[in-house]
Amino acid sequence: MARHNLYDSEDEISEKTPKIPFRHLKSFFLEVSLITSFSFEFFRQLFRKGFEFSETAKQSYKIGYNSLPLVAITGFIMGLVLTMQSQPTLKNFGAEAWLPAMVGVSLIREIGPVITALICAGKSGSGIGAELASMKVTEQIDAMEVSGTNPFKYLVVTRVVASMLMIPVLAVFADAIGIFGSYIGVNLYGDISFRLFIVQVFEKVEFMDIFPAFIKTFFFGFAIGIIGTYKGYNAENGTEGVGYSANSSVVIASLLIFIIDLMAVQITSLFSY
Amino acid sequence: MDRNTEVAVPEKRTSVNDDFAVEIQHLKKSFGDLHVLKDVNLTVRKGENLVVLGKSGSGKSVLIKCLVQLIEPDEGKLVILGNDVSAISNDELNVLRKKIGFLFQSAALYDSMTVRENLEFPLRDQKKLSAQDKENLVLEALKSVGLSKAIDKMPAELSGGMRKRLGLARTLILKPEIILYDEPTTGLDPVTAKDISKLILEVQKKNKTSSIIITHDMQCARITANRIVVFKDGYCVAEGTYNELENADDPWVRSFFQ
Ligand SMILES: Nc1ncnc2c1ncn2[C@@H]1O[C@H](COP(=O)(O)OP(=O)(O)OP(=O)(O)O)[C@@H](O)[C@H]1O
Numbered sequence: 062m063a064r065h066n067l068y069d070s071e072d073e074i075s076e077k078t079p080k081i082p083f084r085h086l087k088s089f090f091l092e093v094s095l096i097t098s099f100s101f102e103f104f105r106q107l108f109r110k111g112f113e114f115s116e117t118a119k120q121s122y123k124i125g126y127n128s129l130p131l132v133a134i135t136g137f138i139m140g141l142v143l144t145m146q147s148q149p150t151l152k153n154f155g156a157e158a159w160l161p162a163m164v165g166v167s168l169i170r171e172i173g174p175v176i177t178a179l180i181c182a183g184k185s186g187s188g189i190g191a192e193l194a195s196m197k198v199t200e201q202i203d204a205m206e207v208s209g210t211n212p213f214k215y216l217v218v219t220r221v222v223a224s225m226l227m228i229p230v231l232a233v234f235a236d237a238i239g240i241f242g243s244y245i246g247v248n249l250y251g252d253i254s255f256r257l258f259i260v261q262v263f264e265k266v267e268f269m270d271i272f273p274a275f276i277k278t279f280f281f282g283f284a285i286g287i288i289g290t291y292k293g294y295n296a297e298n299g300t301e302g303v304g305y306s307a308n309s310s311v312v313i314a315s316l317l318i319f320i321i322d323l324m325a326v327q328i329t330s331l332f333s334y
Numbered sequence: 335m336d337r338n339t340e341v342a343v344p345e346k347r348t349s350v351n352d353d354f355a356v357e358i359q360h361l362k363k364s365f366g367d368l369h370v371l372k373d374v375n376l377t378v379r380k381g382e383n384l385v386v387l388g389k390s391g392s393g394k395s396v397l398i399k400c401l402v403q404l405i406e407p408d409e410g411k412l413v414i415l416g417n418d419v420s421a422i423s424n425d426e427l428n429v430l431r432k433k434i435g436f437l438f439q440s441a442a443l444y445d446s447m448t449v450r451e452n453l454e455f456p457l458r459d460q461k462k463l464s465a466q467d468k469e470n471l472v473l474e475a476l477k478s479v480g481l482s483k484a485i486d487k488m489p490a491e492l493s494g495g496m497r498k499r500l501g502l503a504r505t506l507i508l509k510p511e512i513i514l515y516d517e518p519t520t521g522l523d524p525v526t527a528k529d530i531s532k533l534i535l536e537v538q539k540k541n542k543t544s545s546i547i548i549t550h551d552m553q554c555a556r557i558t559a560n561r562i563v564v565f566k567d568g569y570c571v572a573e574g575t576y577n578e579l580e581n582a583d584d585p586w587v588r589s590f591f592q
């Protein structure tokens with residue numbers, strides 16, 4: 062709709078040029094406020110009657126099943142590599158016996174949850190974003206709405222809940238596989254029985270290692286679900302918008318995961334000392 | 335839809351005349367600078383098929399989307415089955431929407447579901463229906479559009495015309511009181527198009543439905559229309575039966591019928 066004449070557009074440029082940084086800032090805050098109100102809407106709809114159980118189960122299965130192999134492989138490699146890299150240093154200090162405990166703590170506290178969340182942001186977050194965006198631009202969401210089904214409940218609430226349920230499960234799974242990887246790593250240097258290894262790992266892992274790490278995975282799951290559904294639900298510009306939604310879901314969700322992680326460590330340290 | 339749920343409802347039955355299924359008064363809608371609907375006044379009587387003609391991009395799809403509140407109109411009053419659409423709550427709107435069938439121009443099939451699941455979707459919260467009833471409705475709907483063999487296919491495996499017919503079957507399955515058809519025969523061969531037009535007529539006779547049929551297919555208009563309105567530049571510029579408009583004074587209106 063380029064209907065401006067020459068003078069109009071010149072006016073517009075001279076008026077708008079100095080504002081450009083503010084405009085970016087403005088659109089950033091606008092986006093933040095939109096995502097926030099989208100989250101509020103999620104909680105409002107979550108507690109209204111008529112929860113879509115079977116659809117939530119289906120989405121949970123999908124998220125879990127899709128990410129399981131990737132999470133398993135990365136978890137295993139992380140445990141193995143972490144062990145192999147720390148072993149020489151710890152040996153220099155004569156603290157080799159601490160190896161299982163150290164790897165266990167790092168896996169459970171940080172690496173398991175964060176790696177799992179990042180993988181799921183890439184795999185499920187982009188999938189949710191692309192799926193909802195393509196439903197949006199091909200009027201499928203409109204079709205649901207006119208058929209008297211609440212699309213927000215059916216599409217958004219189910220996916221966010223599914224991702225909040227599955228990310229913690231996958232993270233625990235990643236921890237377990239990672240510890241197993243670490244066991245393999247330790248065995249490259251010497252012989253240790255699996256039982257002794259596990260005892261050594263959990264000797265130093267405390268409740269305050271496990272509990273906050275577990276809690277933060279719910280928030281990771283929430284971030285992945287909300288961002289994916291928000292981006293998909295508000296897709297525009299036809300098929301071009303689908304790619305954009307998938308892509309920006311991953312980018313924003315990954316960023317949020319690190320921000321949540323940072324906040325989690327601050328909050329945890331408040332309680333630990 | 336960010337519709338306000340807590341609006342007061344002064345009087346729900348605002349229709350002066352219970353003979354009307356749909357009343358549209360002074361409907362206006364713009365997208366930015368683009369004034370699509372400038373002042374639309376329309377009524378559909380109960381049991382009537384109203385055909386809407388107009389050039390591509392003249393706002394016909396926008397009109398029926400306003401009716402079901404997929405697009406929020408800027409101004410105007412919409413009364414459907416005695417309910418003022420802009421004054422009712424979300425829940426009441428959902429109840430009303432179940433009485434309205436909407437055939438999307440793009441068919442809008444659920445890509446992740448099979449043909450069967452697509453048809454079962456509108457039946458989801460019909461608790462009165464047993465599984466067997468639902469199955470029968472699905473088979474009947476598929477048969478009426480000639481797609482019985484496609485029941486276990488995915489929408490992506492269907493041809494354009496088959497998608498359109500499936501969309502139609504999904505619209506008809508709940509036997510709505512009002513049906514809004516957006517180009518029901520576009521993309522179909524003349525023979526199938528004629529069958530579909532006859533089906534629309536049959537549905538009208540059998541279920542006493544009131545319909546708005548948007549079409550560019552004059553054969554469909556001739557078969558289905560009780561009355562025709564012609565759209566131009568955001569206004570209804572002509573109204574009448576097929577024969578009346580075919581012999582209209584305005585050469586622009588006449589040109590649709592050649
Ligand atoms: N969501 C929207 N946002 C902005 N503009 C829109 C939107 N929907 C429709 N329009 C514009 O409104 C005008 C009318 O569109 P509409 O789809 O109603 O046309 P139509 O009469 O159905 O045409 P056709 O016969 O080709 O389907 C078009 O110019 C279109 O660009």
Ligand SMILES: [Mg+2]
Pocket residue numbers: 394395396439516
């Ligand atoms: Mg149209």
